[in-house]
Amino acid sequence: EFFAVDKNITFADLRGTIQLFLEALFGDIEVRLRPSYFPFTEPSAEVDVKWKGKWLEVLGCGMIDPNVLKAVGYNPDIYSGFAAGLGVERLAMVLSQIDDNRMPVTLDSCNSFKSV
Secondary structure: OEEEEEEOOOHHHHHHHHHHHHHHHHOOOOEEEEEEEEOOEEEEEEEEEEEOOEEEEEEEEEEEOHHHHHHOOOOOOOEEEEEEEEOHHHHHHHHHOOOOOOHHHOHHHHHOOOOO
């Protein structure tokens, strides 16, 4: 999970940070954001990557709600911020070329990761 709070943080900052983060992990990969709902961010989005010809959700994100900023002592008229939470199992799927996210939790498949 990651977040940033400062003066003049925008959704464009969030979008750019996510793009750079995912490119650092996966290289040149197509990324899309879809509107969503999370209780502590507004607006919120789910982030998908194009993987094996299909869209795969890998994280949720959004702009930190002004009430959350107030609750931790920041003036939301001055400060803004974004937050994101990763789906670690989805990232592992892409990095390890796993087609089924249930695979790493089965006994037989865990044996195949002993060399990692």
